[in-house]
Amino acid sequence: MVRELFLPTMISETLFRSLSYGVVFCGALSLWVSGGIGTFGAGMFLLVMAVSWFLEGTRFQLSEFLGTAFVILAVPVFFLLWQYQVFGPMASGQALPGILARMILALAAIKLLQKKADRDWVFLYVMSFFEVLLAAGITISALYLGSFILFVFAMISAIVLFEMRRTEMAITSSIPSEPRGEKTKKPLSISRRLPVVSILLIMAMIAVATPMFFLLPRVAGAGIGGNQGRLSTSTGFSDTVRLGGIGEIQQSDEVVMRVRVEDAATHGLPLRWRGIALDRFDNLSWRRSRMSFRDVFERGGRDVIQVNFARGSEDLHIQTFYLEPMETPVLFALPKAVGIQGNFPVLFKDSYDAISFPRVGERISYKVLSDTSLPEPDVLRADGTAYPYEYRDYLQFPRDQDERIYDLALKVIGEADNRYDAAVATERFLRSEFGYTLVQKAGGEQPLADFLFNVREGHCEYFATAMAIMLRTQGIATRVVNGFQAGEYNETADVYVVRQREAHSWVEVYFPAEDVWVPFDPTPPAGPGSEGAGGMTERVGKYLEALEMFWIQYFVAFDSQEQRSLFTSVRRGVSSYNNSLAAAANDVVDSLTAWWAEVRGDNGFASSIAALGYGALLVLAVAVGVIFLIWLYRRIRSLSIWHRLHRRLFGERETAVEFYSRLLAILDLKGIRREPHQSPMEFAYASGFTEAVRITEKYNLVRFGEKKLSKDEQADIESWLNAIDENNA
Numbered sequence: 001m002v003r004e005l006f007l008p009t010m011i012s013e014t015l016f017r018s019l020s021y022g023v024v025f026c027g028a029l030s031l032w033v034s035g036g037i038g039t040f041g042a043g044m045f046l047l048v049m050a051v052s053w054f055l056e057g058t059r060f061q062l063s064e065f066l067g068t069a070f071v072i073l074a075v076p077v078f079f080l081l082w083q084y085q086v087f088g089p090m091a092s093g094q095a096l097p098g099i100l101a102r103m104i105l106a107l108a109a110i111k112l113l114q115k116k117a118d119r120d121w122v123f124l125y126v127m128s129f130f131e132v133l134l135a136a137g138i139t140i141s142a143l144y145l146g147s148f149i150l151f152v153f154a155m156i157s158a159i160v161l162f163e164m165r166r167t168e169m170a171i172t173s174s175i176p177s178e179p180r181g182e183k184t185k186k187p188l189s190i191s192r193r194l195p196v197v198s199i200l201l202i203m204a205m206i207a208v209a210t211p212m213f214f215l216l217p218r219v220a221g222a223g224i225g226g227n228q229g230r231l232s233t234s235t236g237f238s239d240t241v242r243l244g245g246i247g248e249i250q251q252s253d254e255v256v257m258r259v260r261v262e263d264a265a266t267h268g269l270p271l272r273w274r275g276i277a278l279d280r281f282d283n284l285s286w287r288r289s290r291m292s293f294r295d296v297f298e299r300g301g302r303d304v305i306q307v308n309f310a311r312g313s314e315d316l317h318i319q320t321f322y323l324e325p326m327e328t329p330v331l332f333a334l335p336k337a338v339g340i341q342g343n344f345p346v347l348f349k350d351s352y353d354a355i356s357f358p359r360v361g362e363r364i365s366y367k368v369l370s371d372t373s374l375p376e377p378d379v380l381r382a383d384g385t386a387y388p389y390e391y392r393d394y395l396q397f398p399r400d401q402d403e404r405i406y407d408l409a410l411k412v413i414g415e416a417d418n419r420y421d422a423a424v425a426t427e428r429f430l431r432s433e434f435g436y437t438l439v440q441k442a443g444g445e446q447p448l449a450d451f452l453f454n455v456r457e458g459h460c461e462y463f464a465t466a467m468a469i470m471l472r473t474q475g476i477a478t479r480v481v482n483g484f485q486a487g488e489y490n491e492t493a494d495v496y497v498v499r500q501r502e503a504h505s506w507v508e509v510y511f512p513a514e515d516v517w518v519p520f521d522p523t524p525p526a527g528p529g530s531e532g533a534g535g536m537t538e539r540v541g542k543y544l545e546a547l548e549m550f551w552i553q554y555f556v557a558f559d560s561q562e563q564r565s566l567f568t569s570v571r572r573g574v575s576s577y578n579n580s581l582a583a584a585a586n587d588v589v590d591s592l593t594a595w596w597a598e599v600r601g602d603n604g605f606a607s608s609i610a611a612l613g614y615g616a617l618l619v620l621a622v623a624v625g626v627i628f629l630i631w632l633y634r635r636i637r638s639l640s641i642w643h644r645l646h647r648r649l650f651g652e653r654e655t656a657v658e659f660y661s662r663l664l665a666i667l668d669l670k671g672i673r674r675e676p677h678q679s680p681m682e683f684a685y686a687s688g689f690t691e692a693v694r695i696t697e698k699y700n701l702v703r704f705g706e707k708k709l710s711k712d713e714q715a716d717i718e719s720w721l722n723a724i725d726e727n728n729a
Contacts (some may be wrong), residue, residue, distance in 0.1 A: 027128030166683030342366030
């Protein structure tokens with residue numbers, strides 16, 4: 001009879017195996033979408049899954065002994081592969097995640113091909129869980145969030161079926177040997193384990209995942225299967241500029257960085273994220289003449305590194321950068337950077353004010369405090385101080401340069417008698433008289449002259465070069481700066497999304513009396529940048545970008561510096577809460593002291609009487625409040641909804657006699673209380689309610705006779721309780 005009762009609920013072995021394979025698949029999927037494994041590696045693992053599915057239950061599966069032996073041997077093998085740098089140099093930061101991903105997948109593949117007991121399925125669940133954790137440390141894409149949700153759904157479903165499957169096996173094995181009278185109780189006791197075990201396993205996953213999330217460092221791509229997570233700088237930002245050597249600039253929509261500026265007043269301004277400056281021009285390209293000169297700045301308090309001094313406090317702006325992996329160590333910022341907060345032990349600043357930190361393809365996040373203030377134009381016009389000797393490189397131009405450039409500069413500058421007006425005139429001339437194009441039309445041995453006198457169209461690097469060289473021919477110190485334009489502002493995410501196509505070059509002019517480099521941008525307004533798609537497509541794109549920004553900020557970019565910031569915030573919050581409690585306690589003490597002074601009569605007899613009255617009213621109010629809360633608690637306990645909720649939470653057996661507690665609560669509200677010497681039945685007769693006697697009889701049968709109430713009996717008890725509750729006699 002019991003066997004027939006459980007036949008409709010027996011768990012299909014195929015369903016259980018499908019969900020378990022689904023968990024394994026989701027773990028591998030999370031590694032693939034995060035770049036932890038390449039397409040080839042993912043395909044090979046899927047092939048192993050397919051083979052193991054068809055081998056289930058056949059003699060071709062690995063024995064438990066062989067499977068265990070292969071698992072034990074796999075760990076030292078992969079350790080040696082990592083030690084001898086088979087998958088890349090250990091210093092790169094990519095070999096360790098790569099070898100871990102390979103090893104976990106190899107262990108899972110061995111277990112898939114083996115004959116599996118319950119502990120082997122648990123092993124596969126654990127391996128999949130660690131795959132998801134590993135992917136969380138190397139991912140940048142919000143697609144991981146989808147794979148993670150899918151994994152959680154599959155894992156919970158598999159755990160539930162795993163426990164149900166074990167329960168059925170326990171029940172089936174107990175039927176032949178147990179007395180008939182006990183068979184009806186076994187399913188109840190085992191079935192209660194299902195939600196409990198499921199909840200405990202999920203809580204265990206959270207307990208393990210939470211500290212690992214906060215402690216694991218965020219790295220770049222794992223580098224398995226190719227050049228994962230590395231941006232090419234040949235078409236975007238670079239530390240050299242070569243004119244006429246590319247042919248046609250290959251534009252890319254690949255995201256370089258995301259920037260949040262805390263000052264909303266900067267939105268809409270011509271922001272530029274400064275990278276590196278170049279001073280030496282040889283007719284074909286720009287480069288730095290001093291490569292090795294660097295200042296070293298060490299980390300100070302709160303992880304802040306001060307690299308400059310601010311001119312004042314009026315134009316200070318805080319930016320938060322979420323920088324993608326790049327082949328350059330340069331850190332970008334609004335000029336000029338004063339302080340940088342990030343996970344950097346030291347920073348380097350070269351003689352061109354470029355900030356750098358040695359890294360190998362890492363994703364990093366950092367904050368910058370920049371001072372964007374500049375002297376007023378009248379102050380710059382009055383600057384006629386001679387340049388120091390060490391600035392001679394900023395006045396250099398090629399000896400074999402086309403002489404027409406000097407004549408053009410002289411004509412453009414015209415009657416300008418100071419450096420500032422000369423720079424403004426040159427900037428205005430290039431922005432208004434020339435066109436912008438991504439096609440490299442200028443060329444030859446003198447691409448700058450070809451641009452100025454023949455083509456009259458070019459990329460931003462041509463405009464920046466033209467302005468810098470034209471001003472140098474007139475004795476004005478300049479340098480070309482490479483970086484990025486502001487990018488597209490996403491108001492939903494409150495960030496600027498900077499892509500490769502926003503790579504930009506502009507000019508800085510030096511004013512020695514003020515010791516300041518002033519930026520000028522001679523590129524026409526139709527330069528870098530692109531319009532959004534508009535309409536619904538643009539709005540949806542911004543929402544998706546906001547989602548990805550949330551993922552990057554709180555998951556991917558949650559590095560050790562962010563971890564310390566979180567812990568610091570928590571510590572400050574606890575400290576603030578303690579201070580608030582202490583302040584509140586002091587206020588209470590002060591109030592009691594003042595009240596007691598009034599009671600003593602320090603301010604006269606009338607004040608003493610008033611203070612005593614206030615005290616009595618306060619005590620009365622507290623007493624009334626306590627009585628009301630007790631009454632409210634008893635009233636809630638007497639409601640039928642409480643009875644149903646209690647039954648759902650604690651099961652039928654535990655709530656079988658709960659109705660008697662409700663009876664006592666209802667009678668207590670009517671002023672009828674059971675004395676300690678009264679038995680339940682004596683109290684029922686003494687109450688005067690026939691319904692109370694009937695309920696007590698049922699209570700005795702359930703409590704002492706272990707009788708299970710039928711649904712009709714439960715309905716009768718409910719109606720008797722309502723009748724007593726509604727009786728006002």
